[in-house]
Structures are given as C-alpha cells and as structure tokens.
Amino acid sequence: MIRTQTPLGRLWVWAVWLLVGFFIVNLLGLIATVVVNSFSTRWFTTWLPVGFTTRWYLSAWEEFQLPDILMATFEVVGAVVLLSGLLGVPAAYAMARRDFPGKRFVMLLFLLPMLVPPITFGIPLATVLYQAGLAGEVWGVILANLVPTVPFVILVMIPFIQQIDPRVEQAARVFGAGTLRMFTNVLVPLLLPGILAALLLVLVRTIAMFELTFLTAGPTSQTLVVALYYAVFAAGVRAGQSVDAMAVIYMITTLAWLLLALRFVNPTQIVTRAKR
C-alpha cells in the first residue's frame, strides 16, 4: 500500500496505534482484575492481592447454586441452538433457492428482530409470555431467545447456500436420488460447515444474551449471565471475590465456545453476519 512518508503522517499512524493499544490494555486489564480478584484472599490498597486462594470458587459454587444455574443455561442454550437450526436452515434454503412475490417483505421480517435491540421488543414479548403463562418457565426463556437467533441463522445461511451450485442437487436427482435421499446424502454434508458455524455463533450469543433472558426468566430458569447480573447488582451481600469467581466461570464458558467458533468463522462475522 501507500507508505506514509510525511512526519505528520507518521505521527498520525502512531497516534492511531497508541489509541488501539490503550484500548486493548484497558480491556485486558479489566478482564484480568476479575480473574485476579477471584483468586485473592484480600485485596485492598496494593497492586496485587495479599494472598491467593481457590476457595471462592467452592463458595461461589454453593452460594449461587451454580449446578442448577449451569443446568438451566445448558437447557436453554441447547434448545435454542437446536430449534434455531431446525427453523432457520430450511427457511434459509427456501430464501436462497426461490424467488417469489413478497420475498423482500419476508427478508425485512427476518431482519427486524436482529436490528431492533432486545430490550425494546423484550418488554412487550415478556408481557405476552406472561399472558401465556410461559414467563418464568424455561420454555419462555427459550422462546424469547429464539426471536433473534432464528433470523440470525437464516441470514448467515442464505449466502452460504447460494454459493452451492444448484446443479449439484439437479445432478443428484438425475442420478435418481429422492428428495429425502438428496437432502441427507447431498445437501446436509455440503451445508454442514455453514450450519456448524451458524449454530456455534448462536451458541455464543445465547450464553451472553442478557436482556431477553433477564426479562423472561424466573427463579428456576436463570441462566449464568442473569445470575451474574443479580450477583453484581447485590454486591455487598456476598464477598466480591465470590462474585468474580462466578464471573470467571461465565467467562470461561463463553470464551471456550468463542474460540471454538473462531475456528470456523472470521471474527468480523460475529458482527456483520456474513461476507458481502
């Protein structure tokens, strides 16, 4: 590319990188404080804690009833991933392969739940779920979380399906494969990498989805992120280290899946859905 040659230009480049560096240092710093604090015995006026211990993890495990919370998180996330795949992939296939009147309208229908922030549609949605008697139940939480993830899967999968040559399917039919056989033997293997990537992204997003779960969860259907919110909200009731121990558990859960997801997708896809 074009090399920056003027002194002012070099200064500008330096300033930009300095800014990025400052941002990253602070970002890593705030993550590190959580980790360090979760292992500290006491930490007040020094750079590092007085001593280190792992006992907060044990106490967090009991105090916050983490087994129940992790179980609920697992149920919600598992169901959301499965259902958004089942609802989203066929719809994406239809959107990618067929042109029909009103397609733009359907596309808008799928775009809206992703563009409108969860807290905005979450309150009316929670109200409806209360009316239906689903609020507070695991099913209510799952349904609420599906609202942005189903469109997400559709929008990620459409370009992926479009790049698969439809002639592959026609060829399979020419060789006598029935619809079901074509689907299981030809389409699914071809689509699998895309489905995997989309569902991993759904998984990461659902673990971290605070607003919708918060608005619809009851005492038995809290996920990890909502439990963390309540713990931080009620800071002072419990030891800060205990809260941070839970935060670390949450972080590990999220980041492990993120790292796995990043093996299949580009980091920018987490924000921008798909390559243009």
Next chain:
Amino acid sequence: MRQALARRGFDGVTLLLLPAVLFVIALFIYPFFYGLDLSFHPKTGGVGLANYIRFFSDPFLYDTIGKTLMLAVPVTLLNVAFSVPVALRVRLMAKPRLLTTILVIPITLGTVLVAEGMLNYFGPRGWLNRALLEFGLSDAPLHLIHNYWGVFLSLVITGFPFTFLLTLSYVTGIDPALERAGAMLGARAWERFKLIILPLLLPGLAITFCLSFVQAFSVFPSAVLLGAPAGVTRVISVAAYTAAFEEYDYPMASAIAMIMASVQIGIVAALLGAQSLLYRGPAGGGKG
C-alpha cells in the same frame, strides 16, 4: 393451479419458510402490536393516551429520553469517529486476525461481565487509578464508576469493537486501487481520504452509526450496575423495566417501549433519509 403457483415461485421448497415466518410473526410482530394495543389501555381503566400523556408530563419519565440521548449520541459519535481511522490502518495489516479476535471478546462477554470488570478496574482502588496516582498523572482517584462516565465507558468498551468491526467490513469493501489512483494523480493522504474514501464510506458509515446508536440507546444493565440509575443514568430502558417489573404496570411499560422504539426509528429514519441523498453504488473501481 399448482403449476401456476410454482411458476411464481411457490412450491414445496417455499413452504419450508412457513415455520420460521410464523414464528417471527407470533413472537415478534404479534407482541409488538399487542404491546401497542396494551399501551392504550392504561392500568387505571378506559382507553386512550393516558399513558403517553403521563410519560410526557412527568419529568421523571420524559427526562429519560434526554438522558439516554446524552449517552447514546456522544458515545456513538465517538465510536464511529475512532473506528474510521483505526479501520483504515487495520485494513493495511497483513494479519488482522489477532486484533479482531481481541476486539470480539468484549462483545462476546457482554455488558454484564464488562460491568463487573469495570467496577474492579476503574474503581477508586482499581488498577487504572492506581497507575494514574503512581505515575503522578492525577492527584486524587478519578471517579469513573457509579456516574455518567461509568456508563459512557462501558458503552465505549462494548460499543467500539462492534462499531469498528462493522466499519472494517465497509472499509475493506473499498477497492484499494482507488486510493492508489488518487495518489498517482497527486492527492495527498488527507485529500485521498476526503475526496475518495469518505464519500464511498459514508453510506456504510450511516448504517454503522444507526446500528451502533440503536445499541447504545437501549443501554440497560450497565446503566444500572455502573451508573446512577436513580439519577443521571436513569435511561429509558430503566424506566420501562421499572414500570413492568417493579410497578407491574404493563400498559405503562409497553407505552415506554413504544416511545423507545419510536425514538430509535425516528433517528434511524432521519439518518437513512439523509444518506439517500449521497452516492449509493458499488465502492469498487471500474466495472463491478
């Protein structure tokens, strides 16, 4: 009949759309209209605009719009303004993957965890203030949490990566040959930015601004955890939440949610309207 439909694109494959469409209608469109309808049935009885009148006559409620805008507008402007130069540099990197991966982390962790980290890190005894005091950059600890700046910073920490990654995707869509062509014709770096890159980037930036703004405008957990939720950071989502889950006034909560949506839609519509006056076409050179 069947053939006629198939010719227009309706056949067995199109039917695969049905479950997803019904789902979105039932759980997104219907609740929206249900909430709209509910907002006209105030808890006190009757039908009418009572909820909206109450919102716009009670400063404790209508002030939330201003307070939210006071956060969302500057944060979004800042994030967009920083994203552009950073994205322009990152575009030149051979391996931007590590950087983008680091930046995806706060988005993935979400606002709640960032809030907890900030309470530690930006607190009066946190590492940042300790460093400032140690290096003599400040005489007293800076108050960065439980006020406006706490929420502001949290919106930067989770918002900047989001804005940046969106901007990056638009920046990389601009053909690098265009900038080289500008340089060959004598345009200096600033002129290349002003005359070539910026005009091509503006439509994308408008969309980036909208999405970032909408996110910032719906700030919720960090306003409670890092701000002063009874004071300067009593944002509109806090008001809606309070109405619904503390006062159990669902009609009022729905009304606030509708107002929230209208402000978002209003600002987005205004921006996209302005954008339609600009060049909209491929950002590549030559035949695209």
Next chain:
Amino acid sequence: MSLRNFQALRLDAMSRDFGSLNALKGISLTVGRGEFIALLGPSGCGKSTALNCLAGLMPLSSGSIWLDDKRIDTLGPEARGFGMVFQNYALFPHMSVRKNIGFGLRMQNRPKAEIETRVAEAMRLVRLTDQGDKLPGQLSGGQQQRVAIARAIVVEPPLVLMDEPLSNLDAKLRLEMRAEIRRIHASLGCATIYVTHDQDEALSLADRIVVLKDGQTRQIGTPAELYGRPAHPDVAEFMGYRNVLKTKVTLGEDVRVTLGAASLSATPVDVTQPGPAVMAIRPEDLSPRADGPIPAVVQTAEYRGRDFFGVATMQDGTELYFRAEHAVKPGETLHLGADPHRILVYAA
C-alpha cells in the same frame, strides 16, 4: 511541470524484497523521452512489482530511480507526477467522467477554466465527448478504459504507467483499444511503461521490450530483435519458440546440433564451446519437407485455416510442435526439418 521535459528516466539496480522473497533483483533500464517500453513476462515475474515501485506505491528495498539528475525513488506517489492506468481502471465510482478526468488537475489547483478546457480536450482525444456527466458505472468496459487513459494523460505527466490495461476486455475490444493506445501515444508522445503478459501486445505497441523472469531482466530489445533472435531460451519460449529442446552442439565448418539420430545445421546465439546445449525452433519453422532429417510420428493435428499445426513424437518420445501445409493424419510418419537460421542454439 519542469519534469515534463526530461531526457531520460533511469532505473539503477532497482530491487524489491518481500520478506525473504526477492521479487525484483536489480533491474536497470534507461527510458528515453517519448519512448514506449513494454515490461513483458509471465505472471509472478515481477513486472507488476516493478511498475508499483516506479509509481511509488511500493518502496524499493535497494537501488534508485532517477529522472535526469533528480532522484525520485524517495518521493511519494503523489509527488512524482506520473500518470497511471490500472488493470481494473480504478475510476472513482462516485465522480462523473468529467470529475474523474479533472481530478489530477484539481489536485494541482489549476484554475477552473483551464481544467475545463483541458478535460474537454482529453475527452476529445479518447473520443468520449458526450459522456462527461455519466458515472463510471454507466459506461461499458471499453469506455471506462478510455476514461482511465484520459485521466492519466490529462495532467501531461512525464511518464505514463499502464498495468495490463487491456486484460479485462474481450478479444475484439482489446485489439481496438490497442490501436487507440498507439494512436494516443503517437499524438502525445509521452514516455510510457506498459506491463503485459501478452507478447502480441508488447510486440505491436512497444519501441523496446523488457522481458522479465523471476525478478530479473532476461533481455531488452526492439520487438524485431526479440522476435528474431531471443537472447535466452526463456525468452525464446515466451516469444513463441515452442520447441525448446536439449541437444549437443558441435562446432566445425558450421555449427551443428543433434536431435535424435539427425544432425542439423543451426545458428549459435551464445554458444562458444561444443557440448550440451539448448536449441529453440518455432512450430511454424518446423515443417515436413523432402529432405527433412527428423522422422516423427504425428500424434494430433488441427486445421488453422491456411495450414495445419500439430504435435509429433520422435522415436525417443520427444514431442515436436510443427506446421504442415497439407493435411496430416495421426499415425503418419513425417520427415521434419527447418532452415539453419531458424534454429537457435544456446549454451546450456
């Protein structure tokens, strides 16, 4: 515009590395005023790197570039004042044709009236007079190409760089634009460096051709020199000598090479000693003839309008590309031969 009246552009051992890869290894060349130079070579030979280094879009690793006695490789691209035509044209999609062409003049802060007349003149030169208000996206490929050329030449640069400008056009348009480029160069007379991988383009346009391979200059010469007497087997192969074969050379009354059992009289290029050597023959120079000394069996032959071109194999399996004036059939044995001055011999 003091640079416009330069006498010579001189590249002195211009080199460029990418990490451990030497993309350009010491290119030296002097370009005279008004000269049309083609940089010719296969993809990956370093010709685009050379052009980008010249343009200032890529810094040199070592060496220097001079315009008369002014060193310019330390200047940024915007300070060199060269014109450039990009492979994908790189027209500014948000500016009208007129704005695109006038961009360079605007950067020089020329008066408005001057810009207008000079843009109009450039548009007339490239025959786009009525298209001034359109956006590039509304033009055809050939028209976009004309805009790109007009934009590069309107500032009257001392040197115009062209990076495979015709590679995105279809065959018919390519021939048409080739003639256009020749016409525009003739009427403006600005020195041009033209990168291409197409030897026909290079032969038909250039005053001199620089053949690059693996980042090194293989030969610099006029089209006639390169076509008739390539200095290196690589160049020969590139100039259409499809039969590049290992041989043995004997030096006596005449220079002779062996091919299988046959012995042929040949023309030495750089051979001074007997022993292993490389010979090069064009397919069109290798034909069946009554006294042809090389027996070979036809494998395939295709009709090309006036004559036939085909592949035949010798007894030891060596493949030969030949031309025949009459129909030949696969399986038929031919006796191939070539004129001695059409057989070039290089030191191995």
